[in-house]
Amino acid sequence: MADPHLRHRIAVRGQGGGAVLLRTDRRRAVNRPGLWIGTSFKMHKTRAESVAYAQRLHSALGEGIAGVRAFVIPSATSLAEVSGALAGGPVLAGAQNAHWADQGAWTGEISVPQAADAGAAIVELGHSERREHFAETDTAVRRKVAACLHHRLRPLVCCGERAEVFARGGSVDHVLAQVAAALEGVPEGEDGLGRVLVAYEPVWAIGESGRPPEPEEIAPVLAALDAEWGGRVSGVLYGGSVGPGNAADLLRVPGVGGLFVGRSAWDVTGFLEILDRAREYAGSTV
Numbered sequence: 594m595a596d597p598h599l600r601h602r603i604a605v606r607g608q609g610g611g612a613v614l615l616r617t618d619r620r621r622a623v624n625r626p627g628l629w630i631g632t633s634f635k636m637h638k639t640r641a642e643s644v645a646y647a648q649r650l651h652s653a654l655g656e657g658i659a660g661v662r663a664f665v666i667p668s669a670t671s672l673a674e675v676s677g678a679l680a681g682g683p684v685l686a687g688a689q690n691a692h693w694a695d696q697g698a699w700t701g702e703i704s705v706p707q708a709a710d711a712g713a714a715i716v717e718l719g720h721s722e723r724r725e726h727f728a729e730t731d732t733a734v735r736r737k738v739a740a741c742l743h744h745r746l747r748p749l750v751c752c753g754e755r756a757e758v759f760a761r762g763g764s765v766d767h768v769l770a771q772v773a774a775a776l777e778g779v780p781e782g783e784d785g786l787g788r789v790l791v792a793y794e795p796v797w798a799i800g801e802s803g804r805p806p807e808p809e810e811i812a813p814v815l816a817a818l819d820a821e822w823g824g825r826v827s828g829v830l831y832g833g834s835v836g837p838g839n840a841a842d843l844l845r846v847p848g849v850g851g852l853f854v855g856r857s858a859w860d861v862t863g864f865l866e867i868l869d870r871a872r873e874y875a876g877s878t879v
């Protein structure tokens with residue numbers, strides 16, 4: 594959660610006479626209270642499997658890990674039971690999508706109030722799989738962000754460029770445009786941008802057909818996201834082929850405030866290993 598005491602904003606008079614905001618000490622400012630480390634199950638796991646995972650995670654983490662905030666995003670069918678199994682512990686539950694309308698004739702969708710009712714604290718939005726296969730647009734993501742904030746849930750806005758954009762050197766512009774569109778009109782502060790998570794997930798790095806990135810390949814986008822949003826949102830995460838072996842290196846990329854993991858975290862042992870890498874990293878940077 595964004596800490597207003599760490600966010601030093603100084604209003605000064607601009608040369609044109611208008612007030613401008615200078616953000617100082619914004620690097621890691623709001624990320625410092627904790628690294629966000631989470632997983633989405635995508636369309637995997639039965640209810641029984643999801644609950645067993647949540648129970649193991651809940652008991653393994655006890656009171657939690659200093660410097661780390663963990664979350665699990667199961668399928669909608671398992672959300673209520675997973676959030677029940679995680680209740681009272683340090684791990685948050687989330688939904689993989691939610692509609693912008695509170696209710697209505699939207700067959701097949703779930704609303705933000707329904708996700709909240711099922712125990713979601715986070716709603717993932719704009720994942721590249723939803724953009725590609727379900728025609729989720731920047732406009733839809735923006736409306737969903739507004740709905741999440743209205744209901745005081747935390748939107749996790751995914752962004753990322755396809756391989757051809759990366760190959761022609763267009764990653765930074767593409768990702769900044771996606772995030773600017775998603776967050777257009779969101780006010781600064783605790784109930785606005787301070788509640789938002791951004792996950793940079795280059796499409797070429799995601800899933801079985803993706804490849805793990807070299808830290809220097811993702812560094813320019815993360816630096817740009819950090820410069821534009823780092824001190825204003827709750828965290829900027831990296832996702833795409835994260836595993837126990839590369840988690841520490843990816844956390845060291847400047848601007849990274851957490852990790853969003855798929856395959857490597859679907860076995861709870863893998864997620865615990867990644868959380869351990871995050872614990873070590875958080876401990877080394879205190």
Ligand SMILES: O=C(CO)COP(=O)(O)O
Nearest residue numbers: 799800833834854855856
């Ligand atoms: O899409 C992702 C998380 O949402 C990342 O998936 P992988 O970690 O399996 O590449």
